[in-house]
Amino acid sequence: MAREEFDVLVIGGGVNGVGIALDAASRGLSVALVESSDFAAGTSSKSSKLIHGGLRYLEQYDFKLVREALNERELMVSTLSPHLVKPVSFLYPLQEKLKERTYVGAGMALYDALRGFKRALPWHKHLSQKRISEIAPSLRLDVITGGYQYFDAQVDDARHTMSIARTAAKYGAVITTRTRCDELVMKGKRVIGAQVTDVETGNSISVKAKTTVMAAGVWTDPLYKKFGIKPGYAVRMSKGAHIVVPGDAIKSETGVIIKTDVSVLFIIPWGDKWIVGTTDTDYDESREEPLASRDDVSYIINQANRVLEPKLRREQVIGVFAGLRPLVSTDPDSPTTKLSREHVVDSQTPGFVSIAGGKYTTYRVMAEDAVNEAINHLRKIVPDSVTETLAIIGADGYSALMNQIPRLAKLYGVDELTVEHLLNRYGSLIDEVLSPAVQRTDLLDRVVPDLPYLNAEILYAVTHEGALSVDDVLSRRTRISFEAKDQGLSVVDSIAHIIGEVLGWSAKERKASIAHYRELISRQNDILIQAKEVTEKVS
Numbered sequence: 001m002a003r004e005e006f007d008v009l010v011i012g013g014g015v016n017g018v019g020i021a022l023d024a025a026s027r028g029l030s031v032a033l034v035e036s037s038d039f040a041a042g043t044s045s046k047s048s049k050l051i052h053g054g055l056r057y058l059e060q061y062d063f064k065l066v067r068e069a070l071n072e073r074e075l076m077v078s079t080l081s082p083h084l085v086k087p088v089s090f091l092y093p094l095q096e097k098l099k100e101r102t103y104v105g106a107g108m109a110l111y112d113a114l115r116g117f118k119r120a121l122p123w124h125k126h127l128s129q130k131r132i133s134e135i136a137p138s139l140r141l142d143v144i145t146g147g148y149q150y151f152d153a154q155v156d157d158a159r160h161t162m163s164i165a166r167t168a169a170k171y172g173a174v175i176t177t178r179t180r181c182d183e184l185v186m187k188g189k190r191v192i193g194a195q196v197t198d199v200e201t202g203n204s205i206s207v208k209a210k211t212t213v214m215a216a217g218v219w220t221d222p223l224y225k226k227f228g229i230k231p232g233y234a235v236r237m238s239k240g241a242h243i244v245v246p247g248d249a250i251k252s253e254t255g256v257i258i259k260t261d262v263s264v265l266f267i268i269p270w271g272d273k274w275i276v277g278t279t280d281t282d283y284d285e286s287r288e289e290p291l292a293s294r295d296d297v298s299y300i301i302n303q304a305n306r307v308l309e310p311k312l313r314r315e316q317v318i319g320v321f322a323g324l325r326p327l328v329s330t331d332p333d334s335p336t337t338k339l340s341r342e343h344v345v346d347s348q349t350p351g352f353v354s355i356a357g358g359k360y361t362t363y364r365v366m367a368e369d370a371v372n373e374a375i376n377h378l379r380k381i382v383p384d385s386v387t388e389t390l391a392i393i394g395a396d397g398y399s400a401l402m403n404q405i406p407r408l409a410k411l412y413g414v415d416e417l418t419v420e421h422l423l424n425r426y427g428s429l430i431d432e433v434l435s436p437a438v439q440r441t442d443l444l445d446r447v448v449p450d451l452p453y454l455n456a457e458i459l460y461a462v463t464h465e466g467a468l469s470v471d472d473v474l475s476r477r478t479r480i481s482f483e484a485k486d487q488g489l490s491v492v493d494s495i496a497h498i499i500g501e502v503l504g505w506s507a508k509e510r511k512a513s514i515a516h517y518r519e520l521i522s523r524q525n526d527i528l529i530q531a532k533e534v535t536e537k538v539s
């Protein structure tokens with residue numbers, strides 16, 4: 001990075017930053033990306049994990065946003081990342097027979113129509129109360145008169161973001177995590193690169209770039225301030241929390257969406273568990289570590305219990321996570337739920353572009369817009385974006401491999417469910433993940449008995465996916481941090497052992513990585529325990 005002069009330097013390794021790196025690299029530009037923590041360590045690992053048009057934006061007449069997002073949903077499910085982005089069904093329960101049914105039905109028809117002639121996902125349908133009792137026995141039939149079933153898609157956001165980063169690297173982008181951008185390098189009024197620091201060694205270098213693109217999400221405002229550049233917009237933070245509960249806490253074959261006073265609440269199938277959320281509250285505390293508060297957990301459970309029987313109980317909560325929405329704002333007084341989910345590209349200083357806002361679903365469009373703007377600073381002819389047809393790594397051959405699960409199970413000596421699990425995380429890279437297990441059969445053992453992850457995946461996280469700590473592996477390469485009842489605390493030693501061997505850790509470094517993860521989890525757990533105490537008092 002210190003040697004070359006790049007066409008584009010990207011600040012931030014969330015979905016937008018890595019999307020920009022891929023867009024730019026695949027147009028033939030030379031690209032570098034610096035991420036101060038880990039891929040998706042900010043908002044991009046803490047979303048509701050839905051690739052959706054956003055049914056609720058129809059009520060805000062935001063048809064352009066919905067249409068654009070539905071187009072992206074279609075591309076991801078069918079072409080760009082079918083191994084990672086999967087259709088998921090939702091039930092919208094109705095509480096009244098005529099007026100609500102007509103109103104919601106019209107919204108559903110519009111939602112389906114806005115995707116045009118593309119049809120990767122089924123059309124919505126009306127369900128009678130009787131049918132609901134069959135497919136979602138946990139829904140309260142005393143308040144639900146019928147419902148609509150419609151389809152969206154879901155993704156493991158952190159895995160998807162990291163996979164885009166790897167795809168960008170495949171097309172030549174130079175990408176580094178644990179590297180913080182500290183200041184911009186100026187020549188007169190022009191930005192000609194940035195001073196970046198390796199946060200693990202403290203080494204600092206200057207990276208030369210014709211254009212620097214900032215995709216720093218909720219860090220945008222403080223970075224603008226640090227760089228001494230006047231921004232054309234501000235980013236407000238809104239916190240959204242989720243809880244995770246076991247599969248048997250809710251008996252349903254479909255996800256559920258319910259309207260709340262301020263927004264919507266999703267009950268989302270997540271493997272054999274449920275993710276329930278989210279909240280939407282103004283936030284001005286630590287950007288690095290947003291935590292779900294006692295009130296967040298109570299709110300989510302109370303909202304879900306409006307339609308559930310038996311009711312969710314606090315002690316069923318396995319894990320929580322909270323993220324910060326980077327909402328573009330010009331009016332400091334507007335409530336965050338009313339702020340536009342559209343994105344803004346800002347470029348008022350030569351050699352510098354910034355982008356923020358939008359949704360996870362529209363990362364590709366945002367990246368294209370940011371690179372189009374960056375090109376204006378390059379003074380050279382650059383091809384149009386090609387990402388609309390550029391599949392991310394692992395997508396190639398995925399559907400053929402899904403048809404060969406029995407053969408692959410025999411080939412690798414694992415059961416068919418494990419093959420399916422691996423194909424849905426690595427696609428056609430499955431061979432890369434499992435080949436070390438030919439020599440070491442212990443790599444085919446599960447990390448945690450009741451979760452499908454294999455030791456081979458932990459090894460692969462450090463050999464191929466850029467993981468550098470116990471937290472990277474448990475929180476983002478796998479989702480053990482919110483899927484395991486003990487957040488993976490019982491396996492931190494074995495994880496540290498596997499990854500430490502590859503990273504060449506000393507005993508001290510191994511201990512430090514474990515301690516760091518334990519601290520993160522204990523702060524989360526404290527909040528859960530407090531939440532439990534409060535409920536017990538209330539009930």
Ligand SMILES: Cc1cc2nc3c(=O)[nH]c(=O)nc-3n(C[C@H](O)[C@H](O)[C@H](O)COP(=O)(O)OP(=O)(O)OC[C@H]3O[C@@H](n4cnc5c(N)ncnc54)[C@H](O)[C@@H]3O)c2cc1C
Nearest residue numbers: 012014015016036042043044048050181217240325360361
């Ligand atoms: C609760 C919640 C639910 C959501 N649900 C959905 C959903 O279901 N579907 C959907 O489409 N969207 C959803 N979103 C929105 C979506 O998650 C975000 O729009 C998206 O993840 C933002 O990505 P980003 O790359 O802009 O920001 P981030 O992912 O936050 O990335 C910014 C990166 O910049 C890095 N950085 C900061 N400072 C520096 C520096 N000095 N040097 C280098 N790097 C730096 C950070 O470490 C971070 O990794 C949700 C958001 C929230 C909060």
